């Protein structure tokens with residue numbers, strides 16, 4: 086009997102946590118494929134990306150974050166204005182519209198991991214916590230993906246350029 | 252009105268007209284002159300400088316002379332544009348193979364306060380041993396930024412930290428110091444390779 090209760094609670098814990106691989110649910114939000122960009126040794130910052138879907142009828146906001154591997158986490162937007170790259174902290178957080186979704190991706194919105202305490206190496210995973218205004222806190226498992234260039238069409242792999250490990 | 256005062260009036264009118272006309276002509280020639288000098292300047296960017304490379308050795312404008320040069324301005328606290336561009340540049344140089352041999356590439360920091368030579372070395376050489384980082388006296392960096400018409404501006408963040416807005420194009424400079432053009436951040440990789448090959452070989456593909 087005890088065992089059944091334990092198994093049941095495990096199942097419930099699993100379901101409420103990171104139930105489906107690559108997707109995490111918190112409140113009305115579903116967060117898919119969180120990943121961070123691999124860094125070269127000594128790089129002080131890294132971007133974190135994902136798709137956040139809001140199944141609720143109320144908008145929510147991604148307002149903050151924290152990570153054991155970073156001294157500070159902010160929510161940023163990058164834009165190109167002509168040939169100039171601009172980056173700004175999103176004042177008041179990033180809105181996730183009701184019944185809508187927002188994708189954080191290279192060249193746009195990102196979670197910015199700052200004051201990195203260690204190198205993020207391709208193939209590893211790093212846990213970070215995001216905070217939403219309504220849905221609250223959620224721990225996410227970020228897959229570390231290779232730096233990559235622009236759309237070189239798998240070029241990077243052939244060259245095996247990778248990064249030097251230290 | 253006497254005849255005499257009419258004559259004086261006529262002469263004054265002639266004098267005024269002459270002044271106005273010559274003014275216009277002078278203005279036009281000066282204006283054209285400026286235009287011409289802008290074109291000349293665009294063909295040849297850059298200025299003398301005294302900075303240090305990522306090994307802590309002095310480096311000057313001589314480092315860009317007598318060989319094709321690719322220049323990128325950025326900073327190590329850059330989440331995306333800089334790592335992407337350096338990674339791409341490293342791959343493009345590999346793609347050029349033998350053709351790319353004479354080419355030299357430099358990463359000039361627009362954030363010399365934080366980008367020490369040690370940090371630059373770690374960062375830049377992780378992308379390619381063929382790229383050299385340049386940092387040093389912020390005043391000299393400012394001179395270089397201005398001379399290459401790069402846009403760079405410090406933007407404060409909440410916690411007293413800051414980020415940099417900056418030009419994200421790769422500058423291509425011929426062996427004689429003349430400016431071939433840029434590779435834009437979102438340039439088609441094929442075009443980017445063509446541009447770099449043209450720079451490296453002095454021939455169009």
Ligand SMILES: [Cu+2]
Nearest residue numbers: 161172197330
């Ligand atoms: Cu950012």
